[in-house]
Amino acid sequence: MTALALSTYELTKRFGAFTALDGVSIEVRPGTVHALLGENGAGKSTLVKALVGYHQPDAGAVLLDGREQAITSPVVARQLGIGMVYQHFTVVPGMTVAENLLLGRGRLPAVIPWREVRAELENFMSSTPFRLDLDARPMDLSAGEKQKLEILKQLFLKPRLLILDEPTSVLTPQEADEVLGVLRDRAHAGDVSIILITHKFREVMAMADDVSVLRRGQLMGSHRVQAVSPSQLGAEMMGLEGGDQSTEAMTPAMGRTLSAEAPVRLRVQDLGVMGDRGDRAVSDVSFEVRSGEIVGVAGVSGNGQRELMEALVGQRERARGTVWIDGELYLASREQNQRLHVRSLPEEPLRNACVGELSVALNIGLRRFDEAPASRGGWMRLGVLRSQARTLIDSYGIKTQGEQAPIASLSGGNVQRAVLARELDGDVRVLLVSNPVFGLDFAAVAEIHDRIMAVRNQGGAVLLLSEDLDELLKLSDRMVVMSEGRIVHACPTATADRHLIGAFMAGHGHSATALRQEAA
Structure with missing residues (x-):
């Protein structure tokens, strides 16, 4: 077994008067997947940054295979066999896959012997769970392929401990299951130990062996996954006593009062929008949102959702098509927004x-x-x-x-x-929302979801764009899926099939249709 055993003992980190990490002791068993749960600001990032050498702890110790180690920099962490896949992409867009893989090594010779290196990379790629074209450039890859490249960069360095920071945020459900499943199998084979930072209970329960919950810099509990429930984990994240509260019960009841005769508030007809590079980002998109309804738009990042929302709120020119609010042609002017009671909650509001x-x-x-x-x-x-x-x-x-x-x-x-x-x-009659809780903590997510639902229950029409499928399944009445700038699937949320939606998100519409027909 080459996988590392990791322990932290009373690890503490302060920033001035603020204690970001307060005496945290966790144990990562070799050859296992250890999940880290917690709100934003709970200390997860501070903990893993101490493990990879970006932060020096003020107190406590890090032990690898039972021996205390001073991890003074990311270079030292790499030499000790620790690698990390960050939440945001670190690949160089203009370099090839091969060049990005090689760049991860750090020090390179002045002249690279490409024939030997190419043979080494092809041999490495033949043994990896994900196959990418060595000559492809990240700028031409999908978001899911870029995430796989980030993981391949670390696997190429043969880490003994791999830290994953929200690795599935840009993946379809199928891609997420594939990526985490393969890495879990590698861990169980003894090749690597894995620390998985995630906010998705489903991933913890399906993929992790152990889980630790942090809250306000303190460890609330560590558990074998088989011996704990999502409700208990949710209670620990929120600092609630006991563990019998369901995660859904932590927010007020979200009543649904749908009306089949509800009027159409928002109508989009044959909308076309150009992208930043002059290509067509949105093509012939049509849909309706009725009073008292939330329509969710699912899709992997980069499939036209951002351009669609910017065109609707007036931040991007529409190449063709029309938008109507309560039967009036809508041009997203300030005067119309005030008179028609149109509001928006964009991604990255600052x-x-x-x-x-x-x-x-x-x-x-x-x-x-x-x-x-x-x-x-x-x-x-x-x-x-x-x-x-x-x-x-x-x-x-x-x-x-x-x-x-x-x-x-x-x-x-x-x-x-x-x-x-x-x-x-x-009064809000139409609400346009894009990734409303991205990067927010557990309590803020629940509060914002409640307020969005309140708009819907008071007769507002809500268009919700989100890259989090769980969020869409929780809030939406109907869902549409965007792929390559088009709506490729639509269904009521009550009858939505997660894997079918994921297939459409990944652009496998024909396969998804065949799967649905076979199931029928």
Whole structure:
């Protein structure tokens, strides 16, 4: 067995007065998959960064195969046999797969003997679970293929301990099962030990042998997966007493009051949108969203969802097609948004929906700064805006040093809450939402989901774009799947088949149709 045994003893890391990691002791058995669960800010990233040498702990120790090691840099971690696949891609887009694999080694000779290296890489690729063209460039690969390349870069270095940070966030369900299944098999064969950071209970229960839960820098518990339930893990993540609460019960009941006669609020007809490179990103997309309904849009990142949302909210020009709101041709003007009560909650709100240097009060007031009572005689009344902001800050639990603090000084979850407060203040008839909880902690996710559902239950029409299939299955009434800029599948969520949806997400529409017919 070459897999490493890893233990941390009372590992502690402080940043000034803030303790990010507080006496954490975990044990990763050799040849197993050990999952790490926890909210954002729970200490997961700090822990693994200490393991790969980016952070030096203030107290405690790291033991590999029972011997204490000082991991002072990523280079030392690599020499000790520790590798890490990061949540965001680190491949070089303009280099080939072969060049990216070789680059992972670090030091390279001035002249690379490509004939020998090519033979070595082809031999390596023949033994790997994922096959990629050595001459392909990452810019031409799908998101799932890029993630596989990230994993191959680490496997090429033959790590004894591999850390995976949210490795399935850009994968279809089939790809996720394939990737994690192959890595689990390698671990069980004794080739490598794996630490898996994930927020998906399904992955923990299906793929992990052990699981540790962190909360606010402290270890809440470590368990054999066979001996623990998702409800207990969810309770530990939230700091609840006992473990008999279901994860669904942690949020208010999400009642559904569908009406078959509900009017169409949003209609998109034959929409075409160009991408950043001048190619067609969205082709002939048509769908409807009715009052009191959430329509979810599923798809692997890079299949036109971002361009679709930008075209709907007016951030990108429409090449063709029409959009209608309550029967009126919709051009996404400010006047129409106010009159038709159209609101949006974009991905990365600090970049797409805020002015970072402006105060929280002014950002919350962007929707109504030119309307009474915030405006009088063409003059903006800052006192009124601040008063309105204080009310919404209190109502939405926005953690800030005050309404006059720059919104860029807030955490990601609190920026999201501030934008949510602005967009949901008042009557909302159409809500356009894109990856609303990306990167947010467990509690913030539940709160934002509740507020989206409240819009729907009050008769609003919600279009929800998300790369998290579990989120779509939980919230949506109907789902459509986008692949290569087109809608390739649609179904009621109540009858949705996860693997069938995944096949369409991966672009295997013909195979998915055949599978469905065979099942019938």
